[in-house]
Amino acid sequence: MTNMWREVQPTDDYRVQLNGLLHETDRSIIQSLYQPLVGASSISLYFMLWEEVQHFQLESKPATHATLLGMLNVSIDQIFDARIHLEGMGLLKTYIKGGDTKEFLYQLQPPLQANEFFEDPMLSVFLYRQVGNTQFQRLKKRFCVSFEALTSYREVTRSFQDVYESEALMNRMPEADRMPGENESLLFSAQNAGLQTDFTSFDFHLLLAGLSEMMVPRKAINYKVKSMVSKLAALYGLTEMDMKNIVISAVDEENEIDLEVLRKAARDFYQLNRSQILPGLTSAVKKPNDQKTVSVRSESDDSELMDYLEKASPVQVLKDASNGVEPTKSELTLIEDLLYEKKLPQGVVNVLLQFVLLRTGMKLTKAFVEQIATHWARSNITTVEDAMELAKKEHKKYMEWKEETNNGTKRRKSNKTIRKEQLPDWFKNRQQSESADKPQEEQDDLEFEEKKRRYLEKRRQKKLEAGDQ
Numbered sequence: 001m002t003n004m005w006r007e008v009q010p011t012d013d014y015r016v017q018l019n020g021l022l023h024e025t026d027r028s029i030i031q032s033l034y035q036p037l038v039g040a041s042s043i044s045l046y047f048m049l050w051e052e053v054q055h056f057q058l059e060s061k062p063a064t065h066a067t068l069l070g071m072l073n074v075s076i077d078q079i080f081d082a083r084i085h086l087e088g089m090g091l092l093k094t095y096i097k098g099g100d101t102k103e104f105l106y107q108l109q110p111p112l113q114a115n116e117f118f119e120d121p122m123l124s125v126f127l128y129r130q131v132g133n134t135q136f137q138r139l140k141k142r143f144c145v146s147f148e149a150l151t152s153y154r155e156v157t158r159s160f161q162d163v164y165e166s167e168a169l170m171n172r173m174p175e176a177d178r179m180p181g182e183n184e185s186l187l188f189s190a191q192n193a194g195l196q197t198d199f200t201s202f203d204f205h206l207l208l209a210g211l212s213e214m215m216v217p218r219k220a221i222n223y224k225v226k227s228m229v230s231k232l233a234a235l236y237g238l239t240e241m242d243m244k245n246i247v248i249s250a251v252d253e254e255n256e257i258d259l260e261v262l263r264k265a266a267r268d269f270y271q272l273n274r275s276q277i278l279p280g281l282t283s284a285v286k287k288p289n290d291q292k293t294v295s296v297r298s299e300s301d302d303s304e305l306m307d308y309l310e311k312a313s314p315v316q317v318l319k320d321a322s323n324g325v326e327p328t329k330s331e332l333t334l335i336e337d338l339l340y341e342k343k344l345p346q347g348v349v350n351v352l353l354q355f356v357l358l359r360t361g362m363k364l365t366k367a368f369v370e371q372i373a374t375h376w377a378r379s380n381i382t383t384v385e386d387a388m389e390l391a392k393k394e395h396k397k398y399m400e401w402k403e404e405t406n407n408g409t410k411r412r413k414s415n416k417t418i419r420k421e422q423l424p425d426w427f428k429n430r431q432q433s434e435s436a437d438k439p440q441e442e443q444d445d446l447e448f449e450e451k452k453r454r455y456l457e458k459r460r461q462k463k464l465e466a467g468d469q
Contacts, residue, residue, distance in 0.1 A: 010069055010076055014104040016049045016060040019093075022110055029111045030091070032139055036130045037123070038089050042082040044072060046091060049106055062103070090195055112192045114143035121228060121263050122195060122235045129280045195231070202230045203313035206240040207247070209332045210340055215248055217255050225257045232263065235279060236270040239346060240313065241339055245269075309350040309384050314339070317350045318364075321357050334366055342373045344381070351387035352376065360402065371401050 027047070035043045048071060052060040068079060083106075086092035090112075095105040111117070118124050118140060128136045204226065208218070233243055246269055250262035267278075309317070314335045318327045327335070338349045356369050375394075381387050391398070 008065060008076060008080055008102075008104065010064065010066040012065050012102045012104060013062050014065060014068070014106060015062050016052045017105055017107045018050075018053055018058045019107050019109050021056075021058075022050060022108065026110050029114055029117065029143075032142065033114070033117050033123075033127060034089060034091065034111060037126055038085045038091075039082075041072075041074065041078060042085045042089075045079065045082040046086055046108065048072060049092075049108055065104075090192055110192050116192075118143075120195065120231075121266075122231050125235060125267075125278050126280065129278045202233050202243075203240050203315050204229075205315050205327075205332065206313055206335065206339075207243055209336045210241070210244045211247065216251055216257075220251065220255060220257050224259065225262075228259050228262055232266040236266055236274070237279070238266065238269070241346070242269060306384050306388075309354070310347040312350060314346065314349045314353060317353050321354070321362065330366075331364055334364065334369060338369070338373055342370075342377045344373060344377060345383070347384040348376060348381055348387045351384055351391065355391050355398075359399070365402075368402050372398060 030043060030046065045068075048068065049060075052063070054060070065076065065079065069076060072079070074082075083092065083094065087094060091109050093107040093109060095107065097103055097105075112120065112123070117127075127139070131139070204221070207229075208221070229243055229247065232238065232246075233240075238246070243266075246262065246265045247257065249265045250257045250259075252258050252261070270279075312320075315327055315332070318331060318335075319325065335349065335353075338344050338352070339346065344352070352369065352372060353364070356372070357364060360368065376387060376390065379390060381390060
């Protein structure tokens with residue numbers, strides 16, 4: 001993120017492009033509905049860029065960012081901050097070309113229409129939380145107009161063929177040289193596609209694994225439903241387990257999912273289980289003076305791995321461990337049992353999966369997993385940190401359980417040293433202290449450390465590639 005704040009300099013050129021003509025109604029919607037969410041500085045930037053495009057044109061002439069700084073009386077960092085908030089809200093797309101001398105193209109997007117804005121599950125809730133109920137209802141009423149239903153009328157409109165006749169229209173087509181050429185376009189109006197749905201942040205495989213085909217037909221989970229589920233999960237911070245019963249409650253008599261009922265069920269679940277106060281909108285962008293704290297934390301491999309185990313879905317953990325191979329049906333069933341039957345939190349399940357995989361040569365032995373899961377459930381393990389600590393404390397006992405599972409009979413206790421096997425990253429510190437007098441295990445530790453280094457390097461590379469995209 002630090003480099004992003006250096007992405008634009010006052011000497012860089014920019015041009016403005018409209019993605020279709022903008023109208024005065026768009027200005028009113030942006031000021032009344034979007035400004036409470038993104039702030040006055042972002043809206044000022046939007047209107048300033050709009051002003052640079054002449055009437056009945058779609059592009060402006062080139063200018064430097066220094067001109068923009070002078071007109072808005074702000075710094076380059078403030079311009080960048082205002083820009084990315086417009087991008088996140090779907091009001092601006094940014095393009096760049098060139099090397100040392102860069103040129104930006106800012107493409108303004110029209111806002112959602114008033115009905116689309118209030119129907120959006122995220123935007124409407126964020127606006128409600130920002131301005132309060134009284135002002136929210138006032139804004140909603142402002143964009144409500146009289147519109148008589150036509151149920152008592154009968155349409156008598158004539159069609160084109162009823163009024164006109166064609167006289168060989170094909171021979172009267174405009175000549176090719178009168179059509180728009182390269183880098184030209186006839187004037188047009190565009191529509192805002194709304195907030196982009198991030199399907200990667202919600203694991204639909206895990207959700208569907210917990211839904212019976214009899215209760216929720218797969219055909220009912222269409223694109224609109226998936227988009228709504230993803231937005232509601234992001235809005236209220238709901239997991240796949242949370243969304244399971246919410247989706248079931250929204251199925252109607254025709255075995256379809258009612259989106260309005262889905263929205264209300266998600267809101268009710270949040271207010272009942274989390275907070276009566278609806279969630280607000282906060283910025284996830286770190287400013288330059290916040291970057292040092294982030295970079296120091298990212299240097300800790302343990303913190304990075306704990307964060308991964310806390311946020312990743314169990315299906316993703318299995319895929320990562322298998323180099324992208326999708327989990328089998330039996331593995332999905334096992335994950336479902338851990339989440340729904342054992343009622344272990346998602347992060348705890350991830351620790352359990354990684355521990356078992358690396359202790360059994362990447363084999364997910366069902367009996368061994370369930371035995372440890374039962375122990376953790378009875379021990380009331382609810383966090384990733386607690387799961388790691390218990391795995392370190394009881395690892396010898398778990399290895400005895402593994403041997404019992406493999407042999408099918410209970411093994412007598414003995415003082416025989418258990419051969420060291422591959423361990424999770426978070427296990428290393430404790431195991432090093434226990435193996436100080438075991439030369440062979442020290443060699444294993446060195447090999448594991450190298451595997452750990454390659455694993456973390458691979459994850460960092462994936463993050464960098466994802467950031468470039």
